Amino acid sequence: MKTADPELMRAINRFHVLDVIRRSGLISRVEIGERTELSTTTISAITASLLDDELISTHHEGDLRNNSRGRPRVMLRLNPDAxxxxxxxxxxxxxxxxxxxxxxxxxxxxxxxxxxxxxxxxxxxxxxxxxxxxxxxxxxxxxxxxxxxxxxxxxxxxxxxxxxxxxxxxxxxxxxxxxxxxxxxxxxxxxxxxxxxxxIAQHWFGQARDCDDFVLVSIEEDLGLGVMHAGQLFRGARELSLALGNMMMGSDPSTSERLSHIASERSILDANHPDPRLREAIRLGHGMSQMRRLIEEGDTELRAAASRAGKALGLAIANLVCLFAPPRVILVGGGLVLEDHLLDPLRTALSQSLPPALESVLNLVVDDVGxxxxxxxxxxxxxxxxxxxxxxxxxPAYAGAQTIRHALNGRSPSNADRQVR
CATH class of the missing domain: 3.30.420.40 (ATPase, nucleotide binding domain)
Structure with missing residues (x-):
């Protein structure tokens, strides 16, 4: 059996050490070892290299004159100017x-x-x-x-x-x-x-800082999907992104529709709507906000379009939960401006579609980020x-970056992957 490449393993370990320091803000070498389960020798070698490259810096806690236990505690933090x-x-x-x-x-x-x-x-x-x-x-x-x-x-x-x-x-x-x-x-x-x-932003700065496994659905011009597993972003063959909008809805190919044709911003908005305010808002990129106003004024056709989109999204998310059983699903995107006109039918369809065994697993988070x-x-x-x-x-040397990503995801790059690089 082929053994791991030492340089690759050092790069993976360096990634984990830097990521732990970033998450912690200020941390000791002992704490890094506890969180990464790397040996003291490995932690010392990596942090020494990071200090030499000025990627991290030291901070001393305590004062020798006032510390009866001995030397001040040496803490590490990222160098933001690196x-x-x-x-x-x-x-x-x-x-x-x-x-x-x-x-x-x-x-x-x-x-x-x-x-x-x-x-x-x-x-x-x-x-x-x-x-x-x-x-x-x-x-x-x-x-x-x-x-x-x-x-x-x-x-x-x-x-x-x-x-x-x-x-x-x-x-x-x-x-x-x-x-x-x-x-x-x-x-x-x-x-x-x-x-x-x-x-990635949600994992680093947002609603999933405490969670290494979650699914994200973006409701924008297209319907996007992000899957985070064990703190790593999942990509498909040749590192292709995942497009939730391509999911087919229905049981017969001749009558089925792609989810993007039902629930994306492009599909919900009616550019031929008789109200000129909506047509102008769509042109200026504010169509969803204007659509919500018209729904609240009593437009039943637009309300029905929002409800249909919400139901389809609820079904799609239920399928994602059945596939991945994520502890958290995060919804983002401009479509959230429709608020309960979209979200109420979404939540109802999701609840009705989940099998009982998974009902207690899901935590749905709605985050209207800027x-x-x-x-x-x-x-x-x-x-x-x-x-x-x-x-x-x-x-930084980028030649091994993709190989590192493959290794972090638990797989080796295929010959086809190598050929496109």
């Missing part, structure tokens, strides 16, 4: 950016209200480039101080290559977004689905890769 990341969320009607430090704290944030969907891909890249440059300038930094640019957008994303297989933002399929951004800015870039980005957290989540995706990458005088 790296800066730009995270961005691309949506149909806005671009949101965040510059973060090494522990994911926002240094500067920027939102550009611009209609993105269906523009030529090179124009979208232009807008992203301008937004990155402006946000970096607002942070008081230069591009040379940025390690990585991380982009999150709806659709099916091939994270391994940075290719956008399909997205409501692009006219074309298989857009090489990663290489396009790198060519413009000369900085390493990665591309992720917005659902995966907000899943754009800034999505962009910050994109930055966190990049940071999680930096934590596992070897560092040196020239910064």
């Amino acid at each position: 790296a800066r990341i730009v995270g961005a969320k691309l949506a149909t009607n806005r671009l949101s950016f965040a510059v973060t430090n090494f522990q994911g704290d926002p240094v500067a944030e920027l939102t550009l209200p611009v209609r993105v969907d269906r523009l030529p891909s090179d124009v979208i890249v232009d807008l992203v480039e301008d937004g990155v440059r402006r946000c970096v300038l607002n942070a008081g930094l230069t591009l040379s101080e940025i390690k990585t640019i991380a982009l999150a957008l709806p659709g099916v994303i091939e994270h391994a290559t940075g290719k956008v297989r399909s997205s409501p933002l692009f006219r074309d399929a298989d857009v090489p977004l990663k290489s396009a951004i790198e060519a413009r800015l000369g900085i390493d870039a990665l591309v992720e689905s917005d659902a995966n980005a907000i899943t 754009d800034a957290l999505w962009a910050r989540g994109a930055a966190a995706v990049a940071l999680s890769e930096l934590y596992g990458a070897p560092w040196g005088t020239t910064g």
